[in-house]
Amino acid sequence: MSPALQRILALWAALLTALICLAFLPLPSHAGVLLMLAIWGMILAILAVSRHGEPDVMFNAGDLPAAAYRQPIVLVCGDSAQAWPHDSAVLTVPEGCWIRVTQQQDVSLVARQLLWLRPEWVDQLSVMVCVCPQQHHDSDALTSYLLAFRWKISQLRRAAACPVPLIASVHVGSAMIAGRLWQAILPGQPLSVWRDDAAPCGQNIWLTQGGSGALQQQVLMNSLMDWHRQHVLTIFTQDHPDLPPVLPAAMVWGLDTSLDGVLTVSLWTRWLQQHSALEQVAGWTPAENTSSSFPLPEFVLPLLPQGCGVTPHQRAWRGALWLSLLAAVIALCSSGWNNHQLVQRVAFDISHFRQVATDDHAAKEVAVKVLHQDTAVLDDHARNGVPLRLGLGLYQGGRLRLPLLDAIRSWVPPSPTAPSVPEFAKPVQAPKTVRLNSLSLFDSGKSVLNPGSLKMLVSALVDIKARPGWLIVVAGHTDSTGDVQANRLLSLKRAEALRDWMLSTSDVSESCFAVQGHGASRPIATNDTAAGRALNRRVEISLVPQADACQAAETLPASGVDAGITPSKEN
Numbered sequence: 001m002s003p004a005l006q007r008i009l010a011l012w013a014a015l016l017t018a019l020i021c022l023a024f025l026p027l028p029s030h031a032g033v034l035l036m037l038a039i040w041g042m043i044l045a046i047l048a049v050s051r052h053g054e055p056d057v058m059f060n061a062g063d064l065p066a067a068a069y070r071q072p073i074v075l076v077c078g079d080s081a082q083a084w085p086h087d088s089a090v091l092t093v094p095e096g097c098w099i100r101v102t103q104q105q106d107v108s109l110v111a112r113q114l115l116w117l118r119p120e121w122v123d124q125l126s127v128m129v130c131v132c133p134q135q136h137h138d139s140d141a142l143t144s145y146l147l148a149f150r151w152k153i154s155q156l157r158r159a160a161a162c163p164v165p166l167i168a169s170v171h172v173g174s175a176m177i178a179g180r181l182w183q184a185i186l187p188g189q190p191l192s193v194w195r196d197d198a199a200p201c202g203q204n205i206w207l208t209q210g211g212s213g214a215l216q217q218q219v220l221m222n223s224l225m226d227w228h229r230q231h232v233l234t235i236f237t238q239d240h241p242d243l244p245p246v247l248p249a250a251m252v253w254g255l256d257t258s259l260d261g262v263l264t265v266s267l268w269t270r271w272l273q274q275h276s277a278l279e280q281v282a283g284w285t286p287a288e289n290t291s292s293s294f295p296l297p298e299f300v301l302p303l304l305p306q307g308c309g310v311t312p313h314q315r316a317w318r319g320a321l322w323l324s325l326l327a328a329v330i331a332l333c334s335s336g337w338n339n340h341q342l343v344q345r346v347a348f349d350i351s352h353f354r355q356v357a358t359d360d361h362a363a364k365e366v367a368v369k370v371l372h373q374d375t376a377v378l379d380d381h382a383r384n385g386v387p388l389r390l391g392l393g394l395y396q397g398g399r400l401r402l403p404l405l406d407a408i409r410s411w412v413p414p415s416p417t418a419p420s421v422p423e424f425a426k427p428v429q430a431p432k433t434v435r436l437n438s439l440s441l442f443d444s445g446k447s448v449l450n451p452g453s454l455k456m457l458v459s460a461l462v463d464i465k466a467r468p469g470w471l472i473v474v475a476g477h478t479d480s481t482g483d484v485q486a487n488r489l490l491s492l493k494r495a496e497a498l499r500d501w502m503l504s505t506s507d508v509s510e511s512c513f514a515v516q517g518h519g520a521s522r523p524i525a526t527n528d529t530a531a532g533r534a535l536n537r538r539v540e541i542s543l544v545p546q547a548d549a550c551q552a553a554e555t556l557p558a559s560g561v562d563a564g565i566t567p568s569k570e571n
Contacts, residue, residue, distance in 0.1 A: 005316040010043050012320050016327040017043075023388040024334035026341065063090035064118065065097055070307035072096035073114075073121050074167070076296065077107050077149065078130035079261075095301035107149070108156040115160065120315070122160050124307035126249075127153060128167035128300075131232055133268035134285065135261045139231070142267065146235040150246050165249035167300060168236070170228040172268055173259030173286030174220060178213070180295065183221055184252040186303050194299050217255065224253050227271050252297050258286045331392060338389045339396045346374050346400045350407045361414045368411050375404050412522070433542035434460055438478070438494060441539065447493035449501055457501065464502075464541060471549035472508075474499045475516040475540045477523075479533035484519060492517025498539055512550035 021027070021036035065071075076098050091098040099114070101107050107127060115122055129149060136142045157164050165187075182194035183203070193206040207214050228251070236246045262285055269285070272278070353367040378397045381387070386395045441453045449457075464472065476491030476498075495515040503510060525532035 006047065009316055009319050009323075010047055013043055013323050014040055016323055020327055020330050020334070024331045024338075026334060026338050026389070063088045064114075065092055067118055067120055069097070069118075069121075070124065072301050072304035072306055073099065073125050074301070074304065075099050075101050075107055075111060075114075075125070075127045076130065077101045077127065078103075078169075079132040079135050091296075093298055093301070095298055096304065098296055103145075106152060108152045108159065111156050111164075112159060121307060122162060124305055125160065126165040126167060126304050127156070128169055130169045130171065131228075132171055132259065132261075133227055133231070133271065134172050134259065134263060134266045136267045137263055137265060139267060142231065143235055146232060147240075147243070150236055150240075150243055153246050154244055165304060166236075166246055167250045167252065167297075167304075168228070168232055168248040169252040169254065169297060170224060170232060171252075171254035171256065171259075172224060173257065173262055174217075174255050175257065175286055176216060176220065177255045177257050179257070181217060181221070181255045182252060182297055182299070183225075183254075184250065184297065184300065186250045186300060189303075194297075200299070221253060221255060223272060223275065224255070226275075227268070228253065231267070250300055250303070252300065254297065256286070256295075262286055332394070335388075335390060335392045335394045339394050342390065343396050343400065346404065349374055350403055353407055353411075358412075364411065365413075368408060371404055371408050375401065375408065378404070410521070433540050434464065436460060436498075436539045436541070437534070438476075438537040438539055439534070441498070442494055445490065447490060447497050449497055454501075457498075461502070461541065464543070467543075468550050469545055469547055470512075470543045471514050471546040472502075472512050473514045473516065473540075473542050473544050474502075475518060475542075477518050477536060477538050477540070478520050479536040480520040480523070480527040481533065488517050488519030488521075490517075491519050494539055498541070509550065514544075 017039045018036055021032040021039070022029075025032055025035070027035065072095070074096060089100040091100075099110075101110050111125065111127075115125070129146075131142070131146075153164070153166060180196050183191060184194065185191050191203050192200050193203055194200045195206075201209075203218070207218060210217070233248070233251070236248065239245070264285075349367070349370050353364075353371055356363045356367050358364065378401050381390070381395075381397050382401075386397070390397070436457075440456060441449055443450065474495040476493075476495035478487040478491050480487075492515065495517055499513045499515050502508065503513070520527065520536065523532075523536045524538075525535040527533050527536060
């Protein structure tokens, strides 16, 4: 992957890290920032290490094909590399790419550098070693070179973790050759003959068509094959205590009319002298005054492995996709945990509120304030949208609002203390709440006062006085039998009926009254027994201080006792 793609991928990882740490993780803000900075530091360190590990490339990386190139890549080593036909070390042809490795360079090191630049090429990499016996005169030196090369190939295969194919090529120059001649054993194919001016064919076909000239050339080619088996193939395949055998995937033998660097006395001439008993034969060496580099066997390229891996851009997309998937999993887990914490906190606040004793007004008020705060948070979520840390389809706040509101409604605030009065003023004592049995006043399920209950009302309400600054609150209650909404409406209508009776039998202004219908929400006894339900069916009348209540009572004429409610003499 190129440095540019690495930087883009690192930037994407940094953005995902910021999103997760600041918006999803259940951490305080400062802790999320510190974690984000730590991960950013790790990303920068990885980038710095990858840049620091860049080796010094022994060839111009700009000459290499693009990273998406999938044709065979062949490292050319040995004698042909000394007479490379091009200035650049990289030669790209339609069927593949050749890369020169001189004898002063380590083929395994060059391969590692190449794979560092193009890691996608590991499956399409091959190595070709070229040997020209006419350019060597010391058999021991050649053997040492081939053993060292065998060790380097073993190291390369171990580093690449794949069987890098080896092509063994042996070629000589000869004056008896009219044109360039190749014979090769390729993967999955028998021995074939390749010429510049003819299509490839089998050896027998070529000998039949070529006549005596082909027979002479084949004799020289057979000698070259024998020399290759004894001095090259044996070195690669013989048992060695420290080196594994390296069997070539393809073997190529070549004859050409001209060649650079030919020695007068070489391993090739000595081989021919030993096996022919002749001192010198015309045609053993190239024609004089010829100078040419031996061409590369391009016909082997289509048979070599090609790349099938992903391109650098595809690798970058995969990396970005995996990072996004990891971030999505972390975000979902964090959102689930945050919603779990929200449910636990609200449930604890509601449970704490219910556990506080009713007469502990201070603790009860604190608990109610906490419930109001929870409700405000949920209302903010409903108005402005669910925050990311609770979102992703996992939000649980919607089902918490109703239990919160029910808990808040169940709280009955304590009666406020009467306002202070001067010492010389006569204190006004508020009477106790008057509680009347609903069945004594109304028929079951009805809200019309019974005619026989009026006398009881007169005696029960004698202490209810209308005073400025005091509000007469008439509250109706029922038991839990029946529908909740119907019970609440029935209790309200009964309270209104009692208020209307009090208004009709006195001169008190309607502003002195307030009616409430609580239904079964405020029981004073259990609803599991008939006696308890009878106690819960009631109407309560009480005086509650309120600064602007019942101001009209100051202007009303006194009627008997204390300018209050003066019931009529109904029986």
